[in-house]
Amino acid sequence: MLLNREGLIFVGRRRRGENDPVRLDYQWQMPQGGIDKGEEPEAAAFRELEEETGVVSAELIEVAPEWYAYDFPPEFAGRGRAGRYAGQTQLWFALRFTGDDSEIALSQPGHKPEFTDWRWAPITELSALIVPFKRPVYDNVVRAFAHLAG
Numbered sequence: 001m002l003l004n005r006e007g008l009i010f011v012g013r014r015r016r017g018e019n020d021p022v023r024l025d026y027q028w029q030m031p032q033g034g035i036d037k038g039e040e041p042e043a044a045a046f047r048e049l050e051e052e053t054g055v056v057s058a059e060l061i062e063v064a065p066e067w068y069a070y071d072f073p074p075e076f077a078g079r080g081r082a083g084r085y086a087g088q089t090q091l092w093f094a095l096r097f098t099g100d101d102s103e104i105a106l107s108q109p110g111h112k113p114e115f116t117d118w119r120w121a122p123i124t125e126l127s128a129l130i131v132p133f134k135r136p137v138y139d140n141v142v143r144a145f146a147h148l149a150g
Contacts, residue, residue, distance in 0.1 A: 001030055001141060002049065002058060004097045007150020009123055010053065012106065012115030028121070028129035030141075031114070032090060045093040052114045053106065057099030064092040064144045068137040090137065094145045123149035 002010040011028045033048030035041055042060065049055050071087035107113045121129065123146060127138045 001092060001094050001145055002053070002055065002097050003061070003094060003145075003148055004120055006120070007123070007148065008120035009126060009149065010055075010097070010104075011119060011121045011126070011129060012052065013117040015113055015116050029131075029134070030126070030138075041091045042093060045095070049095065051108055051111050053104050053118070054108055055097060055099065055103055057103055058095040058097050061094040061096050061148055062145065063094075064141065067091045068140045070134055070137050073133050092141045092144065094148050 004010070009030065011030055014027045014029055031049050031052040033044065033052065035044040036047075039047070042063070046058065049058060067089050068091075069087060069089040104118060106115045106118060123142055126142055127135050130138050
């Protein structure tokens with residue numbers, strides 16, 4: 001979770017795939033990503049943030065108290081997973097954005113953009129913006145970091 005000085009949260013509009021079953025009103029999400037082999041979760045959080053947003057001016061504020069998990073619904077579960085677990089387990093980090101909005105660049109060399117647009121949103125809006133199957137995780141993240149938001 002990237003918070004600006006006013007306590008608003010960065011959300012990006014997901015790039016839609018050709019056969020993406022996600023409804024248009026659930027296209028917004030916070031940056032997230034995988035942990036590379038041998039990489040520490042905190043380092044992965046900063047790497048993914050830079051890859052997805054261009055942001056390097058951020059400081060760690062807090063780490064969520066636990067890992068959160070969700071399962072993909074059937075319409076997502078078969079997408080390239082070939083019998084593997086169809087879901088994600090995530091450790092969330094609250095990061096304070098210390099730069100200027102002009103630093104945010106959704107297109108980074110060597111990376112396919114994750115987002116087509118972005119904005120700052122109040123923490124109270126986050127759960128309504130995300131696809132329903134991720135809402136329990138977002139609800140946990142909001143509870144964990146609500147005291148940091150404006």
